[in-house]
Amino acid sequence: MGNNGARSTEGRVVGAALPRIDGYAKVTGAALFADDMAFPRMLFGRLLRSPHAHARILSIDYEKALRLPGVVAIATGRDLPVRYGILPSTQDETVFAIEKVRYVGEPVAGIVAEDERTAQRAAALIEVRYEALPSVMSIDDALRDLTENGEKIHPESRKSNNVHKDVHLTFGDIEAGFADADRVFDDEYFFEGNTHAALEEHSAVAICGADGKLTLWSSTQTPHYLHRVAAAVLEMPASRIRIIAPPIGGGFGGKTEPVAHELAAAYFARATGRPVKFTLTREEIFYTHRGRHPVRIHLQTGVKNDGTITACRLQTWLDGGAFGSYGVATTYYTGALLPVTYKMGAYAFDGCRVYTNKPPCGPKRGHGTTQPRYAFESQLDDIANALGLDAGAYRAAIAVVPYSRTINHLRVTSCGIREALSAVAERTDYGAKHGKLAPGRGIGLAASAYLCGAGLPIYWNPMPHSGAVVKVDRGGGVTVFCGTSDCGQGSQNMLAAIVAETLGVDILDVSVCAGDTDLTPVDLGSYSSRVTFMAGNAARSAALEVRERIAAAAAAELGIAPERCAFASGRIFDRDEPDRALAFVDAARAAEARCGTLVGVGSYTPPADLHGDFKGSGVGPSPAYSYSACVAEVEVDFETGEVRVDRIVLAHDCGRALNPSIVEGQIEGSAYMGMGEALMEESAFRDDLHRIPNLLDYKTPTMLDTPSIEAIVIETEELEGPYGAKEAGEGPLNPVIPAIANAVADAIGARIFATPIVPERVLQALDGTTGPLRLRAPVAARTA
């Protein structure tokens, strides 16, 4: 593996596989995560959670619990009545349930005590009387009309059933497109829900000073959104609240919206005047969830005999769980990005998200685009097989081209999908193997596209999406301040690399102050793969502003024009006569003497022309798209139905790789996580209960299940990205699941229309029986 294409990186930071600056603290155990913090007189919190999926709360009596020695305070819904939600259109949650509970595990009360065990014992002493209501545990249940009989999960909803959001979009003449097709492929798929299972258990620590100023450390990917919601829920001015995101022990989207324990920590710190810590148990994290939505997918694609797509109609039904979360955006995302990968003559999309009495679903790596991508790439494979086309060459032929508009009006800039497709096909000899391997062995290919940040903010505002400040100290040290939160993807290192490269200093001379709403300009957060592109551009602008001032001062000292100043290796020198030079620190001092305090500011706002003008056009636009292609090779055991992945080769167009080692790490991690979703990970329920809320039964791949992953970095020059960079954090996950599904289809000669591809489904497909989710016969069989 490794970065393809040798490049001289001597003296350079961008493009070099340097160790990450936060790596030192992480390999020594010195990195302080939220739960690692402790303060004198700190209290420990626990949440009492609902044992019912759907019930009315008749009464809560916590007098006995409050009398337990060591218990300091207890709160319930009436203490924190303000409704909130990550999207302005879905303010449907409260910190503790009021009147009703809507899923098993929903917080009902909070307790703080001198120690965690006491808080836990007190929780058991709280008496809650419930009146159970019928629960809604499936998409079909949720679609049922309740006008005559039955209670909606959210009674205030204007719908007559448990539908949360309905969207309908059409681009081009869809009927004419289908009429023009030689063949129409029509399939239903089901993508099972799954969860992030980041290894760090969510934790929040809060302190409220006598001055009324509240500080909250939380393992959050979105400190800015937590800031806004905390101010609203605590009914405090945001100016008195400081949110700090320490290093995050993995996020994958699971820490992108404010949840109960963070707000409870803040509330109790204010109520008691003492530091308060809430750390969730692993079981509680399965209830907090906000994971991948289960999605039922109906996909109809009309093609000419050469494979040209004349029309595509996608219908999705998302099982949203009990609350809105990011669900409106998720719903749109199930439709928004299919046309970003391939050209189509016409496109129609209908999405429907329903409420059920399960833990709320939200965004997970690939947010809403992963499920339809699985379906589309599966169907494309069946189309290629039916038409006798090579799956890789076929995709390349119908792929979008650089600098174009998609059928749904999205602006495409750089696009390395063809390079990615040929890289994986060549590396694996795909064409020679597909359809020709021994029974039980298969090879599959798929491609995909993803955002480099959402083009529009979650709450409408005209301000930048990302801001940065760069300060240069008289000792030559540089600090970059930016509101980003590092969940392991390397955003701290990215900021340092861009600033170090721009100023020509060693990356270890750059300190990063991030994710602190008192100290850092706003960055909207680590979601939608936006940080490198947006915060990177802001940091680059800020560094350039400082650089300009240093160049002017250095030019005066060196007696040359400022344009001739070059910055590298801690020096500023004359481009034409490199021996005429000044140390960076001396130039910085000269600049401070000339212009005063040496600080540069930068901000990034996406261009305004990224999308069309229709309702729903706000989800999908991005300043750039990354492209990925994946080949997987599998072995299927006909006796047990087990699938073993022998090889994953994944090529990803990340624009320019700022740090190839970190890009490879993102690709490898995506391949692994996609493999888990393809084969084993599922948020499964038995009646009203989460069946497997622990890391043993919620199967994730271990080292022994995971093959060595071959990452191929495809570099394109993205003109609007910082140093040409795009994203690598989420996009590479998307092709993995269909690549594995296609490899399994190749291995067993039948299509499985649902994830995860567990042994039961494989055996079902092998003996020809039709499972409940296999709604149609395989395409190959129908067209034979």
Place this chain on the structure above:
Amino acid sequence: MSAAPSKMLATLNVNGRDVTLAFLPHATLLEVLREELRLTGTKHGCELGQCGACTVLVDGAPVLSCLTLAADTIDRPITSVEGIAVADALHPVQRAFLDLGAAQCGYCTPGFIVAAVHLLERTTSPSETEIREALAGHLCRCTGYTKIVEAVALAGQRMRATTHG
């Protein structure tokens, strides 16, 4: 309700030093390390023995500190990630994790590092299969394990070069 049990006084040998402290008889080694000794390098991902994040060495062998009673480790040397680096020099395993980017979020890293140190103490030239088998009890959600396996192999290679070269 029965009275809370009282704390016991004991001496533990942690990272080469004896420390005398009081803890509850049912306290886990994880709780004592993190909460009493403030050695927060040792992490918890489940507290049920399912993820490997809390691994430390006891008598030189990896144990899950969340399933080990602190009381059972009296008179047995305990090594946490804080005891792996020698003075301010990184252990070859730590250096290799750093050089290859085998730590992303870094939360599972301390557990992997102490287990890899134990593996390389037995053999500095483990096969890929041996590495994967030795570390299979550790979950990592970020890396896909690829760079972790490479880092352990690289550390072994560097340790061999130092010993023989």
